[in-house]
Amino acid sequence: MTGVNPGDVGLLGLGAMGAPMARALVAAGLEPWVWNRTAAKAEPFAETGAHVAAAPADAARPVTLTVLADLPDLEEVVDRxxxxxxxxxxxxVAAPVLVVMGTVSPTGVRQLxxxxxxxxxxxxxxxxxxGCSGAEATPTPAASDGVWSSAPRAGGSRAASAPSVPTTP
Known part of the structure; x- marks a missing residue:
């Protein structure tokens, strides 16, 4: 995963899709910051090499992934x-990348x-x-879509890899 340093990734939502993604990020050596509305779901990740965030703000990293149920949940963790x-x-973090996964309306995500x-x-x-098997098999499904190419690197440069998949104009 070119361009992402350990500790530069946050993941919010540790349900059926988010938990395997968090495990894969840990396995890739990325030391992610994880948060879940139900804190008990996040606590076991502290033993695996992840950092457990007490609030969404603590998981706000240069690359932040969300695996949340719907748009109101997403907007709430962004705006609270x-x-x-x-x-x-x-x-x-001047130019964060928010990677939105989960069952969120594409139209709503474009507006957000x-x-x-x-x-x-x-x-x-x-x-x-x-699905869940894909989340477990790779550090994140987003990796193959070039999201990592837009992540800031140490020194402020950006990684050169696959084209990004932006929603933001």
Whole structure:
């Protein structure tokens, strides 16, 4: 995964799809920050090499993946006082990439992407391949869609790899 340093990835939502993705990110050595609305689902990841975030803001990284049930859940973790926008600001992440997976309306994600573009956030909606087995098999289904190519690298450069799959104009 070119362009992503350990600790630069956050993942919110540790359900049927998110948990295997988190395990794969750990296995890839990426030391992800994980958060789940039900904190008990996140706690076991501390023993695997992941960092457990107390709030969405704590999981706001240069590349942040969400695997949430629907658009209102996504908007809530973005906008709440301890949400992703607050976290990116506090951490000084100027151009984060938000990777939206899950059962979220494509139209709603495009609208969210347009709104977040004003905050410097780039929204991407990669295809999730092979369901839960696909989530377990690769560090993230987004990796093969070139999302990692848009992630900031140490030193501020961007990785050169496959073309990105942006939702944000």
């Amino acid at each position: 006082p301890d949400g992703l926008l607050a976290g990116w600001r506090a951490a000084g 992407g347009a709104r977040l573009a004003g905050h410097g956030v780039r929204v991407s909606t990669p295809r999730v391949r092979r």
